[in-house]
Amino acid sequence: MNIHALRLFYYVAETGSVTKAAVRLNISQPAVTSQIKKFEKELGMPLFNPQGRGISLTSFGAELAKQAGNFFTYEEQIEAFVEDYRAGRKGKLRIAATYLPANFLVPGWAARFKAGHPEIEMVITTTNSQLAFEQLKRHEADVAFYGGGAEEKPDDIDWLELFEDELWFVVAPSHPYANCTVTLPEMMLEPFIMREEGSSTRARLVSLCTAYGLKPPQVTLQFSGLGEVIRSVMSGYGANFISSLAVREFVERKQLARVRVEGIRLKNNIAICTRRNESLTAALQQFIEICRTPAPEM
Incomplete structure (x- = not known):
């Protein structure tokens, strides 16, 4: 069907005048009349009843005008x-985030974004770094938020670093090493409570041991979430290697204690990751801008 001719017919039917339709469409009256006659021939049915002045729609023309009105209204909605x-x-927005940003950063950013974008749907998935990158590469996520070492950065991912935080060894306040300084070999003899394999922080701990020629510590308890790890260490058993962002508050309240390890000071990279050479939607660009802007109370 000739959509242009359907539009001409609809405007004639809506205004009740070929002249008014021509003015509205900014074309000549004879051109409107000619194209409508061709349209009637294409359809094989008359649209107007012959009469002197004004226009009168046939029953088919009246129903077609109604359907055309629905069509053009829907077209306007699509536009x-x-x-x-x-x-x-x-x-x-589909967001994949590793546990650190998912628990301590993304919720605040998402709330600020939703306040100004109420009609944007946000789906946030919390996972480990390996799966976050896989979701991004498979187009199952539009953006990934990563907290870990920069050495894990995939080659086909654009990496926007937001800030760094320290990695701390922590134990319960009653632990013999609480608030003490020890050697790395001494620390590695302690039982550790860690997240599952695939966790960026756990991988950093293994790499640290490899760099110093040490056997990685025994992971005696393993959880899939940060909260469970932190609460287990607070209960008095084992040690943990974790982002200061996750435990600073507990250390300040003396629910956890730091253990300083001689010569060891590692940083965590908090980064926004997107697929390389791919244009970002306006919504994603605006969300990233919020993530880069400190909250008013900060």
């Missing part, structure tokens, strides 16, 4: 949706 999506007012 509005495209414009809203282009401007970042509508759409969906």
